[in-house]
Amino acid sequence: MATRLLVLYTGGTIGMDHTPAGLAPVPGLLPKLLDRFRRDDLTIDVVEYPELIDSSAITVAHWNRLIDDIATNYAAYDGFVVIHGTDTMAYTASVLAFALHGLNKPVVLTGSQLPLVHPRSDGWSNLADALEAAAQPSLCEVVLAFNRQLLRGVTARKLDAASFAGFESPNAEPLAEFGIDVAWYRDRWCQPRGEFAPVRLDESAEVLLFMLAPGATAAQIGRTLAERKPAGAVLLSYGNGNAPADPALLDGVRVASAAGSLILNLTQVVHGRVAVGAYAASQPLAQAGALPGADMTPEAAIAKLTVLASQRLELALARALLEKSLVGEFND
Numbered sequence: 001m002a003t004r005l006l007v008l009y010t011g012g013t014i015g016m017d018h019t020p021a022g023l024a025p026v027p028g029l030l031p032k033l034l035d036r037f038r039r040d041d042l043t044i045d046v047v048e049y050p051e052l053i054d055s056s057a058i059t060v061a062h063w064n065r066l067i068d069d070i071a072t073n074y075a076a077y078d079g080f081v082v083i084h085g086t087d088t089m090a091y092t093a094s095v096l097a098f099a100l101h102g103l104n105k106p107v108v109l110t111g112s113q114l115p116l117v118h119p120r121s122d123g124w125s126n127l128a129d130a131l132e133a134a135a136q137p138s139l140c141e142v143v144l145a146f147n148r149q150l151l152r153g154v155t156a157r158k159l160d161a162a163s164f165a166g167f168e169s170p171n172a173e174p175l176a177e178f179g180i181d182v183a184w185y186r187d188r189w190c191q192p193r194g195e196f197a198p199v200r201l202d203e204s205a206e207v208l209l210f211m212l213a214p215g216a217t218a219a220q221i222g223r224t225l226a227e228r229k230p231a232g233a234v235l236l237s238y239g240n241g242n243a244p245a246d247p248a249l250l251d252g253v254r255v256a257s258a259a260g261s262l263i264l265n266l267t268q269v270v271h272g273r274v275a276v277g278a279y280a281a282s283q284p285l286a287q288a289g290a291l292p293g294a295d296m297t298p299e300a301a302i303a304k305l306t307v308l309a310s311q312r313l314e315l316a317l318a319r320a321l322l323e324k325s326l327v328g329e330f331n332d
Helices: 029-037 060-072 089-099 123-134 217-228 247-258 280-288 298-311 315-322
Strands: 003-011 016-019 022-025 042-053 079-083 107-110 142-146 149-152 176-178 182-184 207-211 232-237 262-267
Touching: 003 029, 003 060, 029 042, 029 123, 042 060, 060 089, 079 123, 089 107, 089 142, 089 298, 107 123, 123 142, 123 176, 207 217, 207 298, 217 247, 232 280, 232 298, 247 262, 247 280, 262 298, 262 315, 298 315
Parallel strands: 003 042, 003 079, 079 107, 107 142, 207 232, 232 262
Antiparallel strands: 016 022, 142 149, 149 176, 176 182
């Protein structure tokens, strides 16, 4: 039997064409171009979203539509491909990874740096690799196919806007490499966990992102946390998780944490991880209630907090899950 794949086309550079106003999505163009990938052993159905967006415009409502569409069509297809703009692709990949609980089929995100209508477009190879990955029956996670590599969705980041190598997993190895032969690193793939039980996102849950910088930002962050008491917050600290022992910052973390906020301490650096105790300066945040995020990407952290907040779990359980790797977002 032919492998059945569902392609969800949300927008992005890959399906754009030249217009008087510049590059813009053109309805109907990409589904037509995808005809070149059809073959006897592969059935490809395409759903083109009615509003094709630049991925910088992505919202929680868009994520819920993707979750709903995959859930609704889950039994009918062997794998899924999400065609997406590159700017926020890592955010969407992370959200889907956490929201699609118990996933036992491939969900592959891809896009391109140049549109398919460009003579040097990278979109053709990215699409070919994404479809190949989506047809792998033992791939049971959300991944990203780009520049001849397959990356875990929750470890990928967009780090380059000027070359075809737009994405990397700074702290994780690729899951496959596409050359003349495909190197499938199956020993690195996640295994399915439990029954498929997708989680819809609470569009009212407030998850904030802060970055420390020398100066007054520490106190400002603390005051905002104490006032807003968000469902979740990511605090990008220095080095291995270091932060100034600013009274206002620590008080804000303490007040928000006591009120039920999930506050995650991540590092600003691209490579490396938060290691509480490596430096004395890493201790105050932890003592105030911030949890260490290891080497999670900011994109994965925001996604994980959003999904946990949407489940309305007991605080102790939510905090325990934050410190546990659920879908390969960090090494335990």
